[in-house]
Amino acid sequence: MMRMSNSALRIYPKLTRLFATQTSIPKSDYDITIVGTGPVGLALAAGLQTNPYTRSLKVAILDNKNTLMIQDWNPTSYSNRCVSVMARSRSFFERIGAWEHMRQERLQPFQHIYAYDGITNSTVHFDQPKNTDPMAFMAENVNLQYGLLRSILKRKDIRQDNFDFLVPCNIEKITRDENTNAPSIHTSTHGVLRTRLLVGADGRNSIVRQFAKIAMPGWAYPAHGVVGTLRVAQNNLPSVAFQRFLPTGPLAYLPLPGNNATFVWSIYPELAKKLLALPDPTFVKFLNAAFLLDQVDLDYLFKMDIVEPNNLDKQLDWRIETKRRSLSFDTPPQISEIVPNSRASFPLRMAHVDEYVKESVALCGDAAHNTHPLAGQGMNTGIQDAEALTNALSSAIQHGQDPGSIFSLQPYYRSRYFKNHVYLGVADKFHKLYALDNSVVSSVRSLGMSLFDRSSKVKQAILSMVAKGI
């Protein structure tokens, strides 16, 4: 197997040794390698493990963190990384046997969403009738991982299948094997892994995507998402999620069990920095204020000095008290404290890969698409990716196809790309619509919201559409 171009001058062809001379490096072959053990990667693993056609495949699950430690998860307070689990994702979790293993007491169902315009305060109420299944659950990311991991390990114990956790794994580089063109993952912890299909469920900065040279066009929003874990004084609205569309970005209040809650505040980066620098009690007041006050008021408060927060505290107390006395719209329960060190922020962007699959490579979850958190669908679309990929692979195996072949993977790409693209576009436009501070736009927008709020049929239709999955 050598090039003959220069060999005319050579009398004897050069013999190349095809066998590896460094036999000390272990090599393993897998059918499928999943890189990333977030909820999406684990959901894919569990999906493959429970599917009758794919369960006999040899699957490796890699991560640079020791994910197996999540089995010992014994938390005191709620994590600041929470997601909403829509009905469709929940039913997938149930089918793959993971839902029952999650800590149920840490899941908060909600049946109402109140969305309101930050300028005119006109509200849209999404309400579900009382005795129906909740439209969504709030869950901590780690709780989802916990349930998924336990279900995978339990099945592995029982059936002794070939689903291997190679964690923590330090990936040095990924190449294509010179003989078979299969992806070869060179690690310093587990030797070299060759795989027929490499799945990137490794998040925003996916190395699998980089290896496959798949472009991810998009744009960064001039915004950061600030999150944290809260406690409320009195949880009089346990199953209501709130979202206020301020011109600086949407602010969401999401209920958790008991008197706990979490929030996501999308805001300009420099203001996010200020918010993170505030002392805890002042921040709590500011957050309460952000659900009540006009933007003009908030602008003034943002400009105040934060090093000496006494004046800021006084102003916040006064404004909150004044507004509460003449409140004409629904607001979340009063927040009483924030769990220390739970405040964090991350940059927001919208991005979507051009291709979800290439020969022997597939991407799912955040590795393939990033969206604004305003509709809480980032992880849900990722879970549906995992479901779709499982189905595509199951179908491929049934037809005797190589799981890494592009023909096996194309149906997955086809089933997810357009839907995800539409969703990303809609979320982006909503974000842009509510970022406009123009009074004409806000009047028209509020009118639209009021009319929409009054048409319960349309609301129900949209709610069921989102619940059934994007």
Added chain:
Amino acid sequence: MNVIIHIVILAKKPNYPGHVPLSPLQRIFLVAGSAIMGLKAPWRGDMISILGDSSGQPFFLRRLLKQMLSDETGRQILMEKPRITSASLNLPFLRTLPLNTLGRIYVDWIDREHVSPDTRSPTRYVDDPEEAYVMQRYRECHDFYHALCHMPTNIEGELAIKWLEFVNMGLPVGALSALFGPFRLNCNQAALFRKIYIPWAVRNGLVAKTLINVYWEKELTRDINEVRQKIRIEAAPPLH
């Protein structure tokens, strides 16, 4: 008219003592009615008050409130909610102040024109309590503009101040008075008004600080020229 309103009133709760909630139709009628009465009988101060109350919502008072909320002194006024009455200003004390101070000029003007700060009727038709206070403050400060700019309370003087208020703060009651009021002037007065006072009012209204953000009670012992400079306003040109 009051009786009719009370009979037709909706079952909306009042938000503060003295509040009279109105439905949109009632509001339209009240604006029209008080505007017409105010034009026919400009000495009816209560008609102008009613016009101010009912026409300020929903947009104009809110805008003025926002201007107050963006200003440090404005916020202080909103927090402390001072009211201008003869008791709160302590008129006897003002009479002892030096001649060049705002307080002394104000009290001299009050005595000369035979008016009193207590004649302002309370706000009734504004729904939000904070906006109601803004309207009240707006009315109560009116005399200070006269004193500051050295304007008499005859028709030209009042109209000039109304123009100033409208250009500076944008409330419709100012606009309505400013536009229709001059019809009551005779030819000579109207000509003078157009030539001198309207330009004065527009010029100063645009340049001056938003007048509602001035904490008058704290400026009383200050020299009047200093106050004028701080607010960026000129004294009125003489009438003749």
